[in-house]
Amino acid sequence: MRCLGCSPTLTEVDRHLKIHQIDRSGELDFSTFLTMMHEQLQQENPEDEIMKALCVMDKQKNGFILASDLRVKLTQLGEKLTDQE
Secondary structure, X not given: OHHXXXXXXXXXXXHHHHHOOOOOOOOOOHHHHHHHHHHHHHHOOHHHHHHHHHHHHOOOOOOOOXXXXXXXXXXXXXXXXXXXX
């Protein structure tokens, strides 16, 4: 799922497996996988998640964040940024 752009948590993965009655060590067919992907995509809203994260970083609550703060957070999350970025 992650390779296709989804970011399910372990809890969400477990929920999908439980709904489709699949054991963690079991296999699933492609049709079931597509159904699970569709369900996951329906519940994810990346734009909303990004806006919420940026609002948390907006210390002064004025709609702006410092570029240095954004850089720190992105690098903490594993992003590799050039000096220009």
